[in-house]
Structure formats: structure tokens, C-alpha cells
Amino acid sequence: MNTTTGKVTLLSAGPGDVDLLTLKAVKALAAADVVLLDDLANPDIVTLAPQARVIRVGKRGGCRSTPQAFIERLMRRYALKGLHVVRVKGGEALLFGRAGEELATLREAGIAVDIVNGISSGFAAAAGLGMSLTHRRHCHGVSFVTAHTEDHGEPDWAALAATRTTLAIYMGMRRIDSIAAALLAHLPAATPAAVVQWAGGSDERRLLTRLDRLAADALGAGFGSPAVILVGDAVGESAEAPWWERENRGEQGRDSLPAPVIARAA
Incomplete structure (x- = not known):
């Protein structure tokens, strides 16, 4: 097992059209070991991360959702194993995407974080x-x-x-x-x-x-x-x-x- 701390990329997947992903987002997905896929992101996005383990962590208002604390634990767990975790968020991660909570958790654990912007x-x-x-x-x-x-x-x-x-x-x-x-x-x-x-x-x-x-x-x-x-x-x-x-x-x-x-x- 790789004992070197990995990193997390908070990736903004945009409003749904895969064509609206940035080149930076495509590169991050290609390098991902683990993809945590938001329910509002286009599921076809996983084809851009063929080698990654995909974990669906849906969050929808008024629907059954993956608890935020559980998502943060997953990011921390895999990154501390030395893996590159890509947290795929629908829209723009920094706009109503709970990025603030996730950034705080990861920084507290000493985990490096990249942010990839997208279209809200x-x-x-x-x-x-x-x-x-x-x-x-x-x-x-x-x-x-x-x-x-x-x-x-x-x-x-x-x-x-x-x-x-x-x-x-x-x-x-x-x-x-x-x-x-x-x-x-x-x-x-x-x-x-x-x-x-x-x-x-x-x-x-x-x-x-x-x-x-x-x-x-x-x-x-x-x-x-x-x-x-x-x-x-x-x-x-x-x-x-x-x-x-x-x-x-x-x-x-x-x-x-x-x-x-x-x-x-x-």
C-alpha cells in the first residue's frame, strides 16, 4: 500500500453536457484513482476515468441522499491511502456545492486539494x-x-x-x-x-x-x-x-x- 498522502480534486462537472467540461477537468478525470460521483453530474463522465473506482454519492434536495459527513470520510480515507480522489460535483463546486465544508475537512487532515471550476x-x-x-x-x-x-x-x-x-x-x-x-x-x-x-x-x-x-x-x-x-x-x-x-x-x-x-x- 502506498503510504504517501494522496490528494483530492474538487471537480466542477457543469450543468450536465459533457462537452462543457474544461480540459483541466478531463485531465483530472484521466488521472483519478477514485471518482466520487454526484447525482446531478452526467453519469457518462465516468468514461473519462476508465481506470478509476467509481462511487456514487448522490445528493438531491428532498430525496434520499448520501450524508455529507460520509462523503467527507470517503475522501479523507482514500487520499490518506495515497490515492488521487476526484470529487465530481454538478455545476460549479464553489457555488452551493458544500465545497467549504469539504475543504475544511481535507485541510485539517493535511490533504492537498485542487479545485477545477465549471459552469454553474x-x-x-x-x-x-x-x-x-x-x-x-x-x-x-x-x-x-x-x-x-x-x-x-x-x-x-x-x-x-x-x-x-x-x-x-x-x-x-x-x-x-x-x-x-x-x-x-x-x-x-x-x-x-x-x-x-x-x-x-x-x-x-x-x-x-x-x-x-x-x-x-x-x-x-x-x-x-x-x-x-x-x-x-x-x-x-x-x-x-x-x-x-x-x-x-x-x-x-x-x-x-x-x-x-x-x-x-x-
Whole structure:
């Protein structure tokens, strides 16, 4: 047995399309001895690590999941045996990926850690909608927020609405009713809103609507997790948005949007 301490790579697998992996990610997978595969990562990613032992460590909101403490013990155990462990995370590891907890555990054990960045589902959702998250005509930034907090509390929606940034809300489908209601107390009813399920994957579904109909339209169309909710005027610049063109022609505005726009990946 190799008694030299190995290392761990926290690898961001992106939103699902293997083609969106970075070259650095592909090289790390090729060198892996052990792959800990997240449930939201494309399972085909294991073909890039043909010599590695693959352990599935699924974590899904509202579903049966592998305990975080167990995942951290696995990383530590194999790295201390001198192996190269690649922890594959869906999306971007540093954005709502519990990377902070894993980094602390590994550093405490004296284990070297590499971080490979990837594309977060929030960016993939915007790409699918054909919009900029930071369109300067409508906002001066974007706020990434999770609706699934550790203490099961709610973010400060009033403060977030006051930023006038595009809101990219992760893990919010189970609370979409309360999220929409909270934001409606501080934003106009006609604020553009969207839900993108399985962003960046072959099964991607997109819904474009307005804030006061967000919950009803999303749930009525059968949207669920994993999904990203986008709220803000920049969403109205989506390639699938019908109301801005009517406004620019001086016709009825977005208050008369007749129905939500639902689309699938091409």
C-alpha cells in the first residue's frame, strides 16, 4: 500500500453536457484513482476515468441522499491511502456545492486539494433563455441565492429585491409559492421571471412568465427540481420573451402577456 498522502480534486462537472467540461477537468478525470460521483453530474463522465473506482454519492434536495459527513470520510480515507480522489460535483463546486465544508475537512487532515471550476446551472439557464444576467439596461449585477438554507430559514427577500439585480435562485422549487409571494411584496407583478429545469442538459425545459404568475405557471406545467428560478427585468431580454418587442412598438405592454412561454432544449 502506498503510504504517501494522496490528494483530492474538487471537480466542477457543469450543468450536465459533457462537452462543457474544461480540459483541466478531463485531465483530472484521466488521472483519478477514485471518482466520487454526484447525482446531478452526467453519469457518462465516468468514461473519462476508465481506470478509476467509481462511487456514487448522490445528493438531491428532498430525496434520499448520501450524508455529507460520509462523503467527507470517503475522501479523507482514500487520499490518506495515497490515492488521487476526484470529487465530481454538478455545476460549479464553489457555488452551493458544500465545497467549504469539504475543504475544511481535507485541510485539517493535511490533504492537498485542487479545485477545477465549471459552469454553474445559473449561467446555463441564462444561456438556454438567450439572455444576459447582467444586461446593463436593466440591472447592475446578479445575485446568486439558495432557497435551501442549512437552518431551513428564508433568505431576506426584501433585501434581495432592493438590490435591483437579477436574482438567480437555486433549490427553490419546493418553496416557489412562498418565494414568489415574498418577492411580490417588493417587486412589480409584471417583473419578468423564468424557470429552467435541467439547465444545460438534453432534457432542459424553460418557462418564461411574470412574477405574479410564476408559481402557478411553473407548477401547472409540471416543472420541478433540479431547476433555477430567474427573476428580474433582464429576463425580459430572453430570446423567447414576447413582450419587449410589443412594448418597443408602442403596443400593449408586458402587463398583457397572454400565456407563459414554455420551451425545450433544441
